[in-house]
Amino acid sequence: MTKEENKQRIDRLKNIVLNMPEKPGSYQFYDDTHTIIYVGKAKNLKRRVTSYFHKEVDRFKTKVLVSKIHDISYTVVNTEEDALLLENSLIKKYNPKYNVLLKDGKTYPSICITNEYFPRIFKTRQINRKYGTYYGPFPHISSMYAVLDLIKKLYKPRTCRQPITEEGVAAHKYKPCLEYHIHNCDAPCIGKQSYEDYQQNMNQAREILKGNTREVGKWLYKLMMKNAELMKFEVAQDLKIKYQLLNEFVSKSEVVSHTIDDVDVFTIIDDDHNRNAFINYIHVRKGTINQSFTYEYKRKLEESDEELLITAIPEIRERFGSTAKEIIVPFEMEWKLKEAEFFVPQRGDKKHLLDLSEMNGKQYKFDRLKQAEKLNPEQKQTRLMKELQQKLQLPKLPYQIECFDNSNISGTDAVAGCIVFKGMKPSKKDYRKYNIRTVTGPDDYASMQEVVRRRYSRMIEEKTPLPDLIITDGGKGQMEVVREIVEDELHLQIPIAGLAKDDRHRTNELLYGFPPKVIGMKTDSELFHILTRIQDEVHRYAITFHRDKRSKHALHSELDDIKGIGPKTKEALIKEFKSVKKIREASLETLTTVVGSAKAAIINEYFNNKLAD
Secondary structure, eight states: OOHHHHHHHHHHHHHHHHTOOSSOEEEEEEOTTOOEEEEEEESSHHHHHHHTTOTTOOOHHHHHHHHHOOEEEEEEOSSHHHHHHHHHHHHHHHOOHHHHHTSSSSSOOEEEEEOSSSOOEEEESOOOTTTEEEEOOOSOHHHHHHHHHHHHHHHOOOOOOSOOOHHHHHTTOOOOOHHHHTTSOOOGGGTSSOHHHHHHHHHHHHHHHHTOHHHHHHHHHHHHHHHHHTTOHHHHHHHHHHHHHHHHHHHHSOSSOTTOOEEEEEEEEEOTTSSEEEEEEEEEETTEEEEEEEEEEEOSSOOOHHHHHHHHHHHHHHHHTOOOSEEEOSSOOSSOOSSOEEEOOOSHHHHHHHHHHHHHHHHHHHHHHHHHHHHOHHHHHHHHHHHHHHHHTOSSOOOEEEEEEEEEETTEEEEEEEEEEETTEEOGGGOEEEEOOSOOSSOHHHHHHHHHHHHHHHHHHHTOOOOSEEEESSSHHHHHHHHIIIIIITOOOOOEEEEEEOTTSOEEEEEETTTTEEEOOOTTSHHHHHHHHHHHHHHHHHHHHHHHHHHHHHHHHHHHTSTTOOHHHHHHHHHHHOSHHHHHHSOHHHHHHHHOHHHHHHHHHHHHHHHHO
8 A cells, every 4th residue: 555545545545533522432443445444432433533543552452453444433322331331242243353463462361161070160361272262352350250250149159179070079079168168059969969950050160151141131130039939939030130130230231121032223314405315234142232334325316214114124224144033113014024023112112123223323324425515615604605595594595694783881882893704704804803983882782773874875885795694692682683774774785684692692593584583503513603703703802802902901001100201102002012011011221222321211200200109
């Protein structure tokens, strides 16, 4: 791969990462053959995956992994626990190459059940199939210890390493160890536990390690009830404790309900123009999600969602080799499949699965849109302009938007600012500042009317293109005073909107029309963020202008008191020192270099006398 090709690969991957959600989930890295080479989990997908592409990453193994990545996919879940469990499921299913290579140590540990007369159960990193049966590997040590702890509490397998034989037990060759005396082992070595009972426990432990916890739970429950009927209450109580331990473990270790055994889930999400559809597929086996993928389908003949879904389902099931007899879908299907039944859940765990699938489909759609907009920024701007045009029912795209704001303190140094956004981006060369000329005292409405009148009268005179939309920094009152100038006085037809604040001075409403009405819009939407950005920008622009004017006014006022100092000298001092404080603190020599010795002496004497007073 050339340097240029590698740069293009990294840029493409970073673009994918930039658009990942800040939600919990599992992520998958693919090589150039689209084989999964690494599966990870994250509390925050975007933040975690971004870390792989930081320049300061110095771990050799991480760099090797990143050099092999050619594509990235991910699955969003609701909680961090779900992300961990989903990662486990995917690692067990795909056994990715770099999940082993990047782990500290030689490999992930596994759990071994030995082939001995009385088998032992323990963790190991050494795999020797002749020695026993191995389960794993376990990428999360805590999960492995949780399983081992459960088996230890349920079945008390022996931990001693001495070789135990049938003949040795019969000949009373062995002595019980400390584990027996502290009730962690039932001492099969001295016949305190029968061979049959011990082997039955080992068989149940094997089923738990295979993930068949539900079957073990059912068996324990039946045995418990049977012993209770036979009035063997001590045995029944012991079985009850085991049953409760198993249920507690299961409730903590499944992504979805363990009552869901083998199910496919499909949802469909349309793009904004109904040209493409995104179909998400989730497969659940024994209460765990082990497949999640989203496909994009392009409509050719304006097919309905049902037509697209019924076409996609057999194709996706065949691709993943699914034989599930139940298929969860978002709506009733007119078509039927021979090998499976469709089901539309209304509540419960299956509805939760449907919602999870839909969430992943929507996220994929959002990511595709973001990726396209990164490559073509104008696409995003056009989308937002169209959205605003649609919400306000404007006659044309609001390409040029102008917003006004006033700033003064009790009517003094009153100013106003006008900012211009073109294509949803600030056009700073078109910003304008206004000193209020005709208004005395703090009258925001009159000040606004003066500025709007001056702005658009001049634009008419100079035949400059008028804006497509005016936004006022305020509600109904501001909108009305602007309308009076624009429509009644200047006879212009420019749409006027307003951004109103709540009691906490936070923008919460977009107003439009006369009389003004609230336009429905989510306050966390992209469009609302753009509009509040316009409002914040005009506020900043007007405030900054007002502060500059006040500081210059204060500076000029003090210098005006110094006799013998004219306008040019004051301008030179302002340009050099910026503030009265710095002029006061300047030495005679410094002042001389700026305004000459004679005027420097006058200024120095003035401030010294003032200090003495």
